[in-house]
Amino acid sequence: MMLPPEHPAIPAPKIGVLLINLGTPDSPEPRSVKRYLAEFLSDRRVVELPAIAWQPILRGIILNTRPKKSAHAYSQVWTEDGSPLAAITRAQGKALEGTFGDGVVVDWAMRYGRPAIGDRLQALKDMGCERILLAPLYPQYCAATTATANDKAFAKLATMRWQPAIRTLPPYHDDPAYIDALKTSVEAGLATLDFVPDAIIASFHGMPKRTLALGDPYHCHCQKTARLLGEAMGRDLVVAFQSRFGPAEWLGPATDTTLEQLAQGGTGKVALIAPGFSADCLETLEELAIRGRESFIAAGGTHFAYLPCLNDTPVGIEMLRGLLARELEGWAARP
Numbered sequence: 001m002m003l004p005p006e007h008p009a010i011p012a013p014k015i016g017v018l019l020i021n022l023g024t025p026d027s028p029e030p031r032s033v034k035r036y037l038a039e040f041l042s043d044r045r046v047v048e049l050p051a052i053a054w055q056p057i058l059r060g061i062i063l064n065t066r067p068k069k070s071a072h073a074y075s076q077v078w079t080e081d082g083s084p085l086a087a088i089t090r091a092q093g094k095a096l097e098g099t100f101g102d103g104v105v106v107d108w109a110m111r112y113g114r115p116a117i118g119d120r121l122q123a124l125k126d127m128g129c130e131r132i133l134l135a136p137l138y139p140q141y142c143a144a145t146t147a148t149a150n151d152k153a154f155a156k157l158a159t160m161r162w163q164p165a166i167r168t169l170p171p172y173h174d175d176p177a178y179i180d181a182l183k184t185s186v187e188a189g190l191a192t193l194d195f196v197p198d199a200i201i202a203s204f205h206g207m208p209k210r211t212l213a214l215g216d217p218y219h220c221h222c223q224k225t226a227r228l229l230g231e232a233m234g235r236d237l238v239v240a241f242q243s244r245f246g247p248a249e250w251l252g253p254a255t256d257t258t259l260e261q262l263a264q265g266g267t268g269k270v271a272l273i274a275p276g277f278s279a280d281c282l283e284t285l286e287e288l289a290i291r292g293r294e295s296f297i298a299a300g301g302t303h304f305a306y307l308p309c310l311n312d313t314p315v316g317i318e319m320l321r322g323l324l325a326r327e328l329e330g331w332a333a334r335p
């Protein structure tokens with residue numbers, strides 16, 4: 001005679017993984033870019049000024065001048081699948097779908113623009129996800145990226161009577177799996193070049209310098225990533241910070257100045273990498289690969305290569321899968 005099981009079979013709770021990246025306009029038109037910049041630059045985690053001082057500058061000056069210029073930049077990198085950042089984040093989500101086993105759904109959202117974090121959290125809950133891992137895809141922690149992504153998710157949770165359980169992906173700037181993936185990807189990129197670079201520059205997105213003194217670990221995380229990657233590759237990397245915005249002092253040295261100084265100082269061949277970006281985007285494809293090349297060559301450089309981010313490459317996806325699986329531990333199975 002079959003005995004009844006000690007516990008009746010209770011299905012494991014459904015789990016959601018929400019990949020989050022920064023966000024991007026819906027189209028490379030000034031109107032879409034203006035809407036996106038208005039949301040982005042109104043975030044007090046990004047521009048840390050009182051609204052009463054900042055909003056008149058934003059609405060009166062920046063949103064009347066920058067959208068046209070940025071739209072032109074976006075139009076140079078836009079693809080058939082839309083903005084590179086959105087297309088690659090979507091591809092990362094698709095590549096990870098099904099890799100965590102039954103009952104784990106993978107979705108993706110953007111901090112600014114669409115798909116909105118609140119909408120996708122609601123969708124995951126409506127699908128029956130009782131546990132959700134929020135995964136801001138920033139290897140280096142920064143209040144202007146990681147924290148604001150989590151803030152936005154928690155703001156949505158604040159409206160829910162019955163919340164799912166939540167975990168957040170920690171920064172992974174020094175995780176051996178991330179450093180290994182970068183090393184594999186950079187070495188594979190270098191092997192495709194028809195020249196041997198005299199220098200490899202690791203360019204990270206900049207931040208206002210005062211955030212370092214205020215305790216944001218971003219600068220230290222970037223330096224540590226570059227040190228560990230350099231050690232893994234057996235060569236020094238030049239660290240620089242790009243995309244300066246506004247009149248305040250930013251972390252340095254600036255990538256554009258570094259490229260010019262290297263060229264002027266006789267370093268003719270460089271490879272540029274952007275290990276802080278989990279997906280290629282405007283800041284890498286336009287600012288680094290197009291404008292960086294132009295300024296390096298104009299300053300006398302002879303050979304320039306931009307090596308792509310980890311994106312949805314097998315090595316990048318396997319690294320993300322491992323990091324996310326670790327955060328899901330203990331959630332998947334019902335004892």
Ligand SMILES: C=CC1=C(C)c2cc3[nH]c(cc4nc(cc5[nH]c(cc1n2)c(C)c5CCC(=O)O)C(CCC(=O)O)=C4C)c(C)c3C=C
Nearest residue numbers: 022023024025046070085142144145205245276281282283
């Ligand atoms: C990877 C980390 C990033 C940090 C840190 C960061 C800080 C930061 N950015 C701005 C202003 C702008 N950034 C813009 C684009 C942009 N920034 C990041 C990432 C970080 N930003 C990404 C991935 C992108 C690309 C978006 C895309 O659509 O491809 C822009 C918009 C473009 C433009 O008009 O130049 C602005 C503006 C500030 C002020 C800031 C820290 C305080």
Ligand SMILES: [Fe+2]
Nearest residue numbers: 022205243283
């Ligand atoms: Fe930025």
Ligand SMILES: [Fe+2]
Nearest residue numbers: 243282283287
């Ligand atoms: Fe930029």
